[in-house]
Amino acid sequence: MNIxxxxxxxxxxxxxxxxxxxxxxxxxxxxxxxxxxxxxxxVAAVYTxxxxxxxxxxxxxxxxxxxxxxxxxxxxGNANTCNANGIEIAEQMSALLGDALKIxxxxxxxxxxxxxxxxxxxxxxxxxxxxxVESLDENGGLSAAEGIMTTDTKAKEVAVEFEVGGKVCKIxxxxxxxxxxxxxxxxxxxxxxxxxxxxxxxxxxxxxSDIQSTFNMVSIDGDTSTNDMVCxxxxxxxxxxxxxxDNDDFKTFMKTLNTVNINLCRKIAGxxxxxxxxxxxxxxxxxxxxIAKTVAKSVIxxxxxxxxxxxxxxxxxxxxxxxxxxxxxVDVNKIDVSFKSAKGEIPVCKNGAGIEFSxxxxxxxxxxxxxEILIDLNSGDCSSTAWGCDLTYEYVKINGDxxx
Amino acid sequence: MNIxxxxxxxxxxxxxxxxxxxxxxxxxxxxxxxxxxxxxxxVAAVYTxxxxxxxxxxxxxxxxxxxxxxxxxxxxGNANTCNANGIEIAEQMSALLGDALKIxxxxxxxxxxxxxxxxxxxxxxxxxxxxxVESLDENGGLSAAEGIMTTDTKAKEVAVEFEVGGKVCKIxxxxxxxxxxxxxxxxxxxxxxxxxxxxxxxxxxxxxSDIQSTFNMVSIDGDTSTNDMVCxxxxxxxxxxxxxxDNDDFKTFMKTLNTVNINLCRKIAGxxxxxxxxxxxxxxxxxxxxIAKTVAKSVIxxxxxxxxxxxxxxxxxxxxxxxxxxxxxVDVNKIDVSFKSAKGEIPVCKNGAGIEFSxxxxxxxxxxxxxEILIDLNSGDCSSTAWGCDLTYEYVKINGDxxx
Numbered sequence: 001m002n003i004x005x006x007x008x009x010x011x012x013x014x015x016x017x018x019x020x021x022x023x024x025x026x027x028x029x030x031x032x033x034x035x036x037x038x039x040x041x042x043v044a045a046v047y048t049x050x051x052x053x054x055x056x057x058x059x060x061x062x063x064x065x066x067x068x069x070x071x072x073x074x075x076x077g078n079a080n081t082c083n084a085n086g087i088e089i090a091e092q093m094s095a096l097l098g099d100a101l102k103i104x105x106x107x108x109x110x111x112x113x114x115x116x117x118x119x120x121x122x123x124x125x126x127x128x129x130x131x132x133v134e135s136l137d138e139n140g141g142l143s144a145a146e147g148i149m150t151t152d153t154k155a156k157e158v159a160v161e162f163e164v165g166g167k168v169c170k171i172x173x174x175x176x177x178x179x180x181x182x183x184x185x186x187x188x189x190x191x192x193x194x195x196x197x198x199x200x201x202x203x204x205x206x207x208x209s210d211i212q213s214t215f216n217m218v219s220i221d222g223d224t225s226t227n228d229m230v231c232x233x234x235x236x237x238x239x240x241x242x243x244x245x246d247n248d249d250f251k252t253f254m255k256t257l258n259t260v261n262i263n264l265c266r267k268i269a270g271x272x273x274x275x276x277x278x279x280x281x282x283x284x285x286x287x288x289x290x291i292a293k294t295v296a297k298s299v300i301x302x303x304x305x306x307x308x309x310x311x312x313x314x315x316x317x318x319x320x321x322x323x324x325x326x327x328x329x330v331d332v333n334k335i336d337v338s339f340k341s342a343k344g345e346i347p348v349c350k351n352g353a354g355i356e357f358s359x360x361x362x363x364x365x366x367x368x369x370x371x372e373i374l375i376d377l378n379s380g381d382c383s384s385t386a387w388g389c390d391l392t393y394e395y396v397k398i399n400g401d402x403x404x
Numbered sequence: 405m406n407i408x409x410x411x412x413x414x415x416x417x418x419x420x421x422x423x424x425x426x427x428x429x430x431x432x433x434x435x436x437x438x439x440x441x442x443x444x445x446x447v448a449a450v451y452t453x454x455x456x457x458x459x460x461x462x463x464x465x466x467x468x469x470x471x472x473x474x475x476x477x478x479x480x481g482n483a484n485t486c487n488a489n490g491i492e493i494a495e496q497m498s499a500l501l502g503d504a505l506k507i508x509x510x511x512x513x514x515x516x517x518x519x520x521x522x523x524x525x526x527x528x529x530x531x532x533x534x535x536x537v538e539s540l541d542e543n544g545g546l547s548a549a550e551g552i553m554t555t556d557t558k559a560k561e562v563a564v565e566f567e568v569g570g571k572v573c574k575i576x577x578x579x580x581x582x583x584x585x586x587x588x589x590x591x592x593x594x595x596x597x598x599x600x601x602x603x604x605x606x607x608x609x610x611x612x613s614d615i616q617s618t619f620n621m622v623s624i625d626g627d628t629s630t631n632d633m634v635c636x637x638x639x640x641x642x643x644x645x646x647x648x649x650d651n652d653d654f655k656t657f658m659k660t661l662n663t664v665n666i667n668l669c670r671k672i673a674g675x676x677x678x679x680x681x682x683x684x685x686x687x688x689x690x691x692x693x694x695i696a697k698t699v700a701k702s703v704i705x706x707x708x709x710x711x712x713x714x715x716x717x718x719x720x721x722x723x724x725x726x727x728x729x730x731x732x733x734v735d736v737n738k739i740d741v742s743f744k745s746a747k748g749e750i751p752v753c754k755n756g757a758g759i760e761f762s763x764x765x766x767x768x769x770x771x772x773x774x775x776e777i778l779i780d781l782n783s784g785d786c787s788s789t790a791w792g793c794d795l796t797y798e799y800v801k802i803n804g805d806x807x808x
Contacts, residue, residue, distance in 0.1 A: 049729070050725065050729045051729070051730075051731070051734065052725060052727065052728030052729075052756075053728075079721070081721070082724055082736075082756055082757050082758060083757060083758070084757045115719075116721025116722070117721040117753065117757070117758040118721075118758060119758070226725050226728055303799075307799070307800050307803030307804045308803060308804065310804045311803070311804025313804065315519075316521060317485070317486060317519060317520025317521040317522075320456050320486055320520060320521065321454065321456060321520060321630050323455075324454040324455040324457075324630055325453070325454045325455070325456075326455075327455070330455065332455060332456050349486070349521065352486055353486050353487060353488045353521070354486060354487065354522060354523070391800055391803075392800055393797045393801070395707075395711070395800075396714060396795055396797050396799070396800060397797070398711075399708055399712060399715070399795075400711045400712065400717065
């Protein structure tokens with residue numbers, strides 16, 4: 001398995017594009033993205049668990065109920081959520097794209113991201129689709145990644161090459177999401193393409209399982225969005241024998257998908273709204289996976305821990321506090337904590353109590369951009385990782401005035 | 405029932421004091437507080453649900469198991485939590501105070517607040533106790549309120565006068581807490597005194613019940629502290645017949661306690677770390693109290709809603725989003741939302757969808773210091789209120805560098 005350059009157009013038979021159509025005021029920002037597979041692809045998706053669901057999610061769910069899709073269209077700048085005519089607009093987006101691509105509108109995956117509760121005008125989308133389709137390109141992955149950005153500061157893409165049954169396959173993905181992100185099912189927009197031949201059933205199985213330890217373990221701010229989804233298209237053009245059961249090929253696919261997803265998780269967390277640091281909370285020595293996950297999530301979600309990391313302050317008491325209120329059954333007196341970065345590792349808590357450490361060394365470690373919070377529960381063999389970011393002035397600024 | 409001036413020394417037979425003993429570096433900040441009842445008082449208390457518990461809580465729990473206490477000692481600047489010798493130190497604090505006041509150390513309630521995981525030196529406390537006891541005063545309530553402050557910007561106290569069985573009684577309270585506060589049992593330090601004659605059993609019943617709709621509905625930042633407690637002393641000096649059952653007198657007491665607690669809740673939330681606004685989320689039309697509470701808490705805890713309120717941005721989509729991920733069973737299509745302050749009220753969402761409103765008027769309303777977020781679920785008769793504050797640059801600043 002190798003990480004290669006590219007994103008959703010790395011796999012055979014996929015083209016993509018991104019344009020500015022006018023939903024966003026800033027003409028320099030793309031606001032409409034398209035991913036297209038030359039042949040009808042098998043599809044799998046997971047959606048937000050928020051009871052308030054974006055209209056596009058409902059429409060997509062219906063469209064891909066048969067297991068197939070040919071294209072993904074996504075606009076940024078408006079979530080098309082809590083609008084009286086949301087479903088209608090999402091269906092219109094599909095119909096217009098279907099017309100332009102000469103495909104069944106029911107093979108369109110539709111997604112939206114941006115402000116909630118403002119009517120989405122179909123006009124700019126209608127006007128933008130011709131140039132969106134025209135600019136479809138085998139190297140268009142980055143354009144599509146740009147088209148789905150909102151407060152993201154970086155386009156996020158990754159591609160991986162692997163082998164199944166002697167055939168070279170690729171999986172590539174793009175992601176957006178830096179605010180309103182919290183571990184609860186699909187927590188952002190992620191579009192993944194692969195030329196690996198795999199049934200939609202096994203694709204769904206792989207995705208639904210993998211997100212438990214990847215996207216569901218990311219938190220930027222504890223707010224679970226109304227619109228987020230992860231969607232995978234598999235067009236089978238790599239030519240391997242179709243994966244239809246839980247065999248070695250499936251395990252290889254799972255492993256590669258996991259690599260893609262972890263890569264995107266780290267990119268999403270590191271580019272959290274206002275973030276200056278990527279935080280990785282690695283819990284080990286847990287009695288069960290569930291305990292490890294609960295502890296890791298609780299720490300990564302703690303506002304106080306996040307603010308301390310922003311200040312490069314080795315205030316490990318906040319880590320202990322977050323473990324304590326996580327409700328996970330842990331023996332507090334066995335917990336060890338240390339902080340780690342490119343500058344080294346420093347233990348700060350042993351058996352649930354503070355130990356002497358060099359504040360100077362801790363500061364040096366915490367001033368780095370990628371910080372690992374290592375927690376050993378010393379009670380078992382299970383482990384888990386959660387991804388997040390620091391809480392900064394900039395987060396407050398972005399969200400104090402998001403709509404204007 | 406009348407709100408009167410004063411705090412924990414408003415009720416008969418209570419004295420209090422606060423001094424600087426040297427736990428905090430800043431000599432202008434008091435760091436040791438004492439509340440003392442001339443006669444042994446009935447006592448009730450509730451404690452944090454955090455699995456990591458401050459040593460003083462464990463000690464207090466043992467001391468008041470018999471239902472009696474005579475004094476409360478509390479230091480700020482150090483939480484005495486996650487320290488190997490925490491219990492020992494808390495017992496020493498009790499013993500030293502017992503000696504000085506000539507009372508049984510087991511009648512001492514001991515509390516600490518401040519940084520977690522740093523050994524608490526007994527020396528400054530030992531040296532401070534003589535002057536603390538010497539300065540005990542019938543007007544010392546405010547000094548005690550100052551002695552328990554950490555990042556609080558204002559001392560918080562309230563007193564209420566009421567009548568039971570023809571006797572004038574008083575309840576007074578002080579509170580601290582502006583960070584690490586989240587609805588989950590006792591969420592800060594609150595000390596309440598009353599001269600009302602009420603058995604410790606009924607006192608505990610009143611307190612345990614009341615906190616469900618008061619302190620447990622406050623959230624500053626979603627972090628449940630390790631050290632918080634609410635403790636009530638009732639010395640019976642008002643001379644009313646002892647309240648020993650759920651009669652009219654008890655109802656009067658409950659109602660008065662509720663007034664005291666709501667007053668302190670609003671003071672705590674409005675003085676949240678870095679806060680510029682007090683937020684009150686009032687949910688009505690719910691099918692059950694539980695649903696109303698879940699919705700109110702979810703909204704008051706949403707970082708995105710809190711940041712929007714800081715920016716006086718009427719971004720009601722974030723309110724809907726927070727209702728959606730609360731997991732409360734609500735019909736999204738029935739939800740109405742409006743914002744209200746001293747400048748008026750403005751509806752922004754009707755039946756789960758946006759309605760037109762004047763952004764200018766909304767801004768004017770949201771620029772006030774007390775904002776009500778009104779949510780009508782239009783599905784029943786139950787209601788609930790939660791208290792919180794906005795998320796600001798200052799919160800990040802305070803918590804990015806708390807220890808130094």
